[in-house]
Amino acid sequence: MARDHPLEPVPSDGDPHVEVYNSELARLxxxxxxxxxxxxxLFAECYLYRFLRSLFAKTVHWNNWDPFLSQxxxxxxxxxxxxxxxATTMHELEIERGLSGNCDKLEVxxxxxxxxxxxxxxxxxxxxxxxxxxxxxxxQYVGKEAQAERQKFILKDDQVRVWQHLKSMEGGRVDFVxxxxxxxxxxxxxxxxxxxxxxxxxxxxxxxxxxxxWFVSDVTSVDFCQAITLLLDRxxxxxxxxxxxxxxAAHEHLKHMVTRWxxxxxxxxxxxxxxxxxxxxxxxxGMSIQAEFWTTPWPYWQMKDHAPELFxxxxxxxxxxxxxxxxxxxLTGDVRWPAWTPFASAIGPxxxxxxxxxxxxxxxxxxxGVKKELAEQFDNSGERWRVNGRYALISFLExxx
Numbered sequence: 502m503a504r505d506h507p508l509e510p511v512p513s514d515g516d517p518h519v520e521v522y523n524s525e526l527a528r529l530x531x532x533x534x535x536x537x538x539x540x541x542x543l544f545a546e547c548y549l550y551r552f553l554r555s556l557f558a559k560t561v562h563w564n565n566w567d568p569f570l571s572q573x574x575x576x577x578x579x580x581x582x583x584x585x586x587x588a589t590t591m592h593e594l595e596i597e598r599g600l601s602g603n604c605d606k607l608e609v610x611x612x613x614x615x616x617x618x619x620x621x622x623x624x625x626x627x628x629x630x631x632x633x634x635x636x637x638x639x640x641q642y643v644g645k646e647a648q649a650e651r652q653k654f655i656l657k658d659d660q661v662r663v664w665q666h667l668k669s670m671e672g673g674r675v676d677f678v679x680x681x682x683x684x685x686x687x688x689x690x691x692x693x694x695x696x697x698x699x700x701x702x703x704x705x706x707x708x709x710x711x712x713x714x715w716f717v718s719d720v721t722s723v724d725f726c727q728a729i730t731l732l733l734d735r736x737x738x739x740x741x742x743x744x745x746x747x748x749x750a751a752h753e754h755l756k757h758m759v760t761r762w763x764x765x766x767x768x769x770x771x772x773x774x775x776x777x778x779x780x781x782x783x784x785x786x787g788m789s790i791q792a793e794f795w796t797t798p799w800p801y802w803q804m805k806d807h808a809p810e811l812f813x814x815x816x817x818x819x820x821x822x823x824x825x826x827x828x829x830x831x832l833t834g835d836v837r838w839p840a841w842t843p844f845a846s847a848i849g850p851x852x853x854x855x856x857x858x859x860x861x862x863x864x865x866x867x868x869x870g871v872k873k874e875l876a877e878q879f880d881n882s883g884e885r886w887r888v889n890g891r892y893a894l895i896s897f898l899e900x901x902x
Contacts, residue, residue, distance in 0.1 A: 502537045511551055514558035516713065516782040517793045522551055525798065543835040546716070547798040554713040558782055565781050567714045573724060576683035577731065581738045583684065585748070587617070587691055588755035594699055607700055608664050614695045615660055616651060619860045619893055621688035622680060622825050651893075656863075657844070657870040659897035663858055666820065666899060667696075672704040673819035678795070679710050680825025682724040687732070689824065690762055690771075697770055698761070706765075707818070709774045712783045712792050716827055722779040722792075729766070732759045774814070800834040802849045820856045829861040829894070833869060840876035840887075842869040844896045853901030862893045870896050 507530070510523045525544060529535040537545055557563045567573075577584075594610070652658075667673075675696060677689050689708070696703040710720045731737045735752060765771040773779075775789040783789035794808035805812045815821050823832060833847040844859075845852040847869040866887050868876070871894075879886040886892050 505536045505538045507535050508537065508540065508545070508548060509552070511548070512555045512559060514555040516554060516558050518551065518797055519555075521797055521799075522548055541835075543800075543830060544798045547796070550713070550715050551796065554782070567721065567723065567781060569714050569717050570724075573682040573718055574727075574731070576718070577687070577728065578738060580684040580687070584687055584732070585751035585755060587688075588758050589751050591691065591694065591758050592754035594695075604668070610695065610699070611664055611667070612660055614692045615663070615860070615895070616655075618688045618692045618824075619655075619895060620651060620862065621685040622860070622862045622893075654892045655895055656868075656875065656892050657894040657896055659858075659895050662899075663820075663895070663897045666856055666897070667700070667702045670702040670819050673702060674705045674707065674817070675703050676707040676709060676815060676818040676821045678821065678823045678828055679708055679720040679725075680828060681718040682720045682728065683718060685824070686720050686724065686728055690728075693771065694758065694762060694765075697765065703819075705770060705772065707772045707774055707814075709792060709795065711795050712775070712779070712789055713781055713796055715796055719827075721781060722773060722775050722777065723781060725773060726777055729759060729763055733763070799831075801828075801831045801851055802834055805850065816855055818855055820858060823857065823859045824861075826861055826864040829859050830865055830867050832859060833867050835865075835867055837866055838869050839873075840868045840871045840880075841873035844870040845898055848898070852898055856900045857898045859894065859896040861896070862890050863887050864890050868894070870894060 508526055510526060511519050513519050526535060526548070529540055529544075534540050540548070553568070557566050557568070675693070677693065679686065679689060693706040693708075697706060708720075708725060710722045710725055712721065714721065733756060735756070762771060766773075766777075775792045776784070779789050779792075783793065791808070791811045791814055794804060794811050797807065799807055804815075823829065832851065834849065836847070838847050848857070851857065863886065868887050
């Protein structure tokens with residue numbers, strides 16, 4: 502990478518998509534764009550993680566090893582304070598009377614939940630090199646003042662439209678195309694819990710993980726299952742022995758909430774798009790084929806052609822939530838659109854296919870759906886607003902009838 506040498510073909514390792522990467526690499530070689538600095542950026546990044554996976558997949562004893570696992574677990578552990586605070590908030594909702602019939606109150610709570618889920622992406626491990634645990638806690642703080650402060654950093658805000666769509670559903674299905682493990686996955690589960698437990702609008706959730714370690718911190722099926730186990734393990738957190746009654750209560754609230762999630766998994770309310778025991782790389786029975794598309798270099802524009810099973814699965818959903826920066830880049834083809842390009846135009850053939858929500862903090866140059874005057878104002882300011890993670894986008898499109 503440092504010397505910009507030609508990228509090597511991905512070795513045949515038994516995992517999917519070797520030929521996908523190598524055929525594209527051969528095409529890039531023909532046009533002399535087959536090095537780290539000359540290849541299309543999205544392809545080069547995806548190739549890097551697929552090549553890294555091959556180094557482990559070809560071994561006997563390390564083929565199920567995730568080199569990023571310890572970092573993901575550490576970040577979850579560092580989020581203890583925020584996790585306990587949110588668990589207590591959910592407990593308070595549980596004892597609230599008349600909540601499900603109070604649409605106005607549900608809307609306020611939904612806005613808080615969706616912002617929590619949005620800013621949970623602030624702990625993307627790719628951007629945490631110099632962030633201390635105290636900084637992480639500050640980023641993750643959930644409260645009215647924090648929500649109001651963050652509101653001005655949401656440059657496209659379709660929260661109201663999403664809520665109106667949810668209210669039109671009854672016992673519907675929501676899909677999460679997952680991004681990061683750790684705290685962000687926790688917030689995804691909390692939002693899912695809120696939707697099925699406290700509203701009449703949603704009855705089933707599908708979670709879509711990656712099949713291989715991907716962009717450092719993306720959720721694999723192993724991460725998903727391990728998160729439930731770790732959150733139920735009192736000894737996992739540093740303060741395993743609470744020092745006061747409020748801390749003890751918070752741990753009990755967490756246990757109660759995650760036990761409910763486990764029950765939802767057992768009952769089919771929470772579903773993983775692959776079998777729960779799927780190993781890294783997927784299984785050989787074909788049961789994981791619907792998850793293979795997420796680790797290709799293709800933009801999501803090509804889902805119908807390259808992953809018809811997945812396209813059909815998502816088409817049955819009442820709302821598909823795409824989490825995070827990479828999913829946003831793939832939705833928009835990683836094209837440097839003018840920032841005021843309508844979201845519907847940027848996602849091409851996916852527009853109108855299914856009700857679609859993207860929750861994304863800005864960490865790459867690709868931004869759409871922002872008012873032209875505002876985008877030009879930011880561009881002229883010199884602030885790196887497209888990439889610094891300080892700003893966010895909540896982008897929603899309804900399905901075409």
